[in-house]
Amino acid sequence: MRARGHHLICLHFFKGEGYTEEFVDNLKSFLENVRKQEIEIVVGADDVCIACPNLEDGICNKGEEDIMELDLLAMNLLKVKPGDRVGWAEVESKLDEILKIWKRYACFDCEYSHVCGKDERWKQS
Template sequence: MTIRLRGHHLLCLLGYRGMGYSDEFCVNMTAIYETLRTKPETEVEIITGPDDICRAYPPDKTYHCEGTVYGLDERILAKLGLAPHERSSWQDMCSRIAEKIVPEDIARLCTTCPWEKYGVCREGVGFLIEGRPLPKAGG
């Protein structure tokens, strides 16, 4: 099994705590998050554009999986030294994040994100740096 992720979702997953845009979105995001959290050997492929998380974005909301988020993806991938089509385990991706990102980077990188204000992504980066596991979704 390979999970396809765009650049900024590498950081979004670290802060996922069960909140989302709709019930269907949360079901999909929780499934992806829990797979990666409990099976860190799962392969992740970096892609450009809408990914496995975007596929459940609610049709009644303003679709943001295209457009300005591409710049966010590019900034995060550049900071991590990753490029589209690269594949690695989730565990290796998390190790790279812990080496290249500090919690304070979230405020600088994710200025347009509506979830940034909750501080959960900063917290998730901190967990990786400290070698702590990510919490169960919703926990």
């Protein structure tokens, strides 16, 4: 499975919402399998992006450069780099330590922050 940096953090707070039905179905399937195998960290579009209506010719039309900055921040906080293979539980175990910084620098203008805000881990960080 392939994941870009910010998805390693954001997807822990998925609550069934997303851009389209196809996108949500793909996301559910990703999350069903993510604990069964290692995740390879990639730069750019990943296994979540492939079903996203915002992906055009392999580029995120929501602003690939801004998204890549989020990916970089996520990788720095998680202390991983492209090409690394990580387990989902390993990433999850780092969330408490990094969420406060992540919320401050990554979430302020995200359209889904109200969704993550329902999560207990989110509220407590």
